[in-house]
Amino acid sequence: MGYWTPVHDSHSPIQSFNMRTKIIAGNWKMNGDREDALSLATEIMGIVADEYMGESEIILFPPFVHIQGVARLVENTRIKVGAQDCSAHKQGAYTGEVAASMLKSVGANYVLIGHSERRSYFNESSADLSAKIHQALDAGLKVIYCVGETLAQRQSGDHFEIIQSQLSECLYHFSADLMCHVVIAYEPVWAIGTGATATTDQAQEMHSFIRKSISNHFGADVAETIRILYGGSCNENNAQSLFSMADIDGGLIGGASLKSRSFVNILKCS
């Protein structure tokens, strides 16, 4: 894989955290008709080509029906496309569902799994999420697996335990080899769409906890290479300080990804 760089090689004894290529991903959620999606992608593509010289990976997550159009538009550019969800089933009589292999066939490279809106509004269980991750990896998609605690869970001091169980229930039965296709997004539920961003210290503390947990389970090499994104009211004003933290490898951006200028300004902070 392009981003799967060895942690150790004979020339550089230890590669530090900053060797991980950052990711800036735009989660468009259920917004925009075809024309809106294509013009947003066109604008982003234009500004990126003119103004962005950095190395970060850029991924757009349009609604299902716009994936193919956006993927065609950004073909041969550095921008990648993903889906916001996929089915837990491979194929068959599941009316309304979209299989991971179908997403791959229309140009998606990535899929978001376990976004808190899917967990809470659609009651997606750990078993569902685990099955979706399995289908996605099987179809050759990379997964951005989202975890995050609610405000009540943080206030009661249960946040580390919650994140640990979201990781272990859905991810820890996969092999370490598959982890090069997985990115984690830490998105505290209380920060999503609320304007209440986690402080850089709160975010770094949880990212570091996640990386330690990954290290304990999969080993240090996987932990040092896996990307962990922050999501939740990330914007042009707070992106720089969040992305400068040792264990924050970029962002999953919701609201601010719907404006090309804000999205690229956030990208420039990475």
Ligand code: PGA
């Ligand atoms: P937000 O959403 O940036 O609007 O808070 C982030 C997300 O839900 O992925």
